Amino acid sequence: xxxxxxxxxxxxxxxxxxxxxxxxxxxxxxxxxxxxxxxxxxxxxxxxxxxxxxxxxxxxxxxxxxxxxxxxxxxxxxxxxxxxxxxxxxxxxxxxxxxxxxxxxxxxxxxxx
Amino acid sequence: xxxxxxxxxxxxxxxxxxxxxxxxxxxxxxxxxxxxxxxxxxxxxxxxxxxxxxxxxxxxxxxxxxxxxxxxxxxxxxxxxxxxxxxxxxxxxxxxxxxxxxxxxxxxxxxxx
Numbered sequence: 001x002x003x004x005x006x007x008x009x010x011x012x013x014x015x016x017x018x019x020x021x022x023x024x025x026x027x028x029x030x031x032x033x034x035x036x037x038x039x040x041x042x043x044x045x046x047x048x049x050x051x052x053x054x055x056x057x058x059x060x061x062x063x064x065x066x067x068x069x070x071x072x073x074x075x076x077x078x079x080x081x082x083x084x085x086x087x088x089x090x091x092x093x094x095x096x097x098x099x100x101x102x103x104x105x106x107x108x109x110x111x112x113x
Numbered sequence: 114x115x116x117x118x119x120x121x122x123x124x125x126x127x128x129x130x131x132x133x134x135x136x137x138x139x140x141x142x143x144x145x146x147x148x149x150x151x152x153x154x155x156x157x158x159x160x161x162x163x164x165x166x167x168x169x170x171x172x173x174x175x176x177x178x179x180x181x182x183x184x185x186x187x188x189x190x191x192x193x194x195x196x197x198x199x200x201x202x203x204x205x206x207x208x209x210x211x212x213x214x215x216x217x218x219x220x221x222x223x224x225x226x
Contacts, residue, residue, distance in 0.1 A: 004155065034214055034215065036215075036217075042219060042220070043117075043203060043217040043218055043219040043220050044156075044203070044205075044215070044217040045217070046214035046215050046216070046217075049213070049214040089155060089156070091155075091156075097144075097163055097209065098144045098146075098161050098162075098163035098169075098207075098209075099144065099207050099213075099215065100146075100158055100161060100171060101146075101148075101156070101158065101215070102155075102158075102172075103155030103156045103157070104155050105153060105154055105155045106155060
């Protein structure tokens, strides 16, 4: 059974810092991995999707990497801003066809002005 | 705006009551999903529908039923609500294939007393 872990559960950093969020998964046979952002009381917003054949994806100040063999992904946020404060979740899909995601518990990020 | 619409946004039920959570998407996606999110936990898949006319169980299907009414709509029914079903429920949709991300609704916060 696929299990996804995100450490730390919470992170607080000053504005302007570059930071890395970590995600690990137990079964390396995945089709893709997604990173989501969730604001309090809101739904999830897809940030980046990495296919199993890719090593990384970039969108603006965000860069996600994938190392299937070690079962790890990182989300790098450059020049953090208070507006980046949210919970970040990673999720993996291990099946073809419908994307049945297995989620980590999330990292709650706070950027202090 | 295009996206996934869930109704209602909030609901309080008494133990044993029934209700249906509604979900509709206007992106012409083939696949639709229902997840629940509990405090301190990631999202867990309840049911999914890979395409119109098909439904299948996810990780935590007990106590729930679903209907894929047409390509746009996917409903989740609680026949006899229990306090353990107190949670935030999210509907999502995606296109078939591994290159596409998810689109989530804004969630239904359900309390069973």
